[in-house]
Amino acid sequence: MSQFPEGREQEFRRLYAAYFDAVLGYALRRTDRPEDAADVTAETFLVAWRRLAHVPPGEEARPWLYGVARRTLANHRRGEHRRSDLGARLRRELPAALPDPAADVVQRADVTEAMRRLSGRDQEVLELHLWEGLQPREIAEVLGLTTVVVRPRLSRARARLREALGNDPEPAGHHHSTDLLAAQEETP
Numbered sequence: 001m002s003q004f005p006e007g008r009e010q011e012f013r014r015l016y017a018a019y020f021d022a023v024l025g026y027a028l029r030r031t032d033r034p035e036d037a038a039d040v041t042a043e044t045f046l047v048a049w050r051r052l053a054h055v056p057p058g059e060e061a062r063p064w065l066y067g068v069a070r071r072t073l074a075n076h077r078r079g080e081h082r083r084s085d086l087g088a089r090l091r092r093e094l095p096a097a098l099p100d101p102a103a104d105v106v107q108r109a110d111v112t113e114a115m116r117r118l119s120g121r122d123q124e125v126l127e128l129h130l131w132e133g134l135q136p137r138e139i140a141e142v143l144g145l146t147t148v149v150v151r152p153r154l155s156r157a158r159a160r161l162r163e164a165l166g167n168d169p170e171p172a173g174h175h176h177s178t179d180l181l182a183a184q185e186e187t188p
Contacts, residue, residue: 008052012052016045016048019061022066023069027040027044027069030073031073031076039076040069040072040073040076041069043076044065044068047068047072048065111161111165115127115161118157118161121153121157122153122157122160125150125153125157126161128143129154
């Protein structure tokens, strides 16, 4: 004869209906966020489902569920502590791992200002190549031109952009704004 005469699912439904509010209240009083309390409550009832045969009958079920909720909450706090420690470590280590974005911002501002001084036709071909990553064949398709027309147009636009950026020496550690152009020119 089964331990649950009315069936496992029915027994769990009875347990859930009888003690859900109590377990949720327990978790809400011990967490800072309602979402965390909901997680603890869900995990508690998942354990109850898995170990339904071990849940004491009647009113003894509530303290048993509180014990499960207590252990679940402790696991949740340990996980939060590990995530918090990891976040702190990443905040300490990330600046050393990533370059200072200020140089990139200055470079982009230089390039943007130089681009504004070019003709609309030069801007369009350079934007398609540098920003969208299109090759001359693809640019030709976008513009409705032949590759034979686009290649020299792109070359002249690059030269005008380099001229607009100037060839002034820059401070140590500052990447020259034409580095972007040079890298793009090396692309076939």
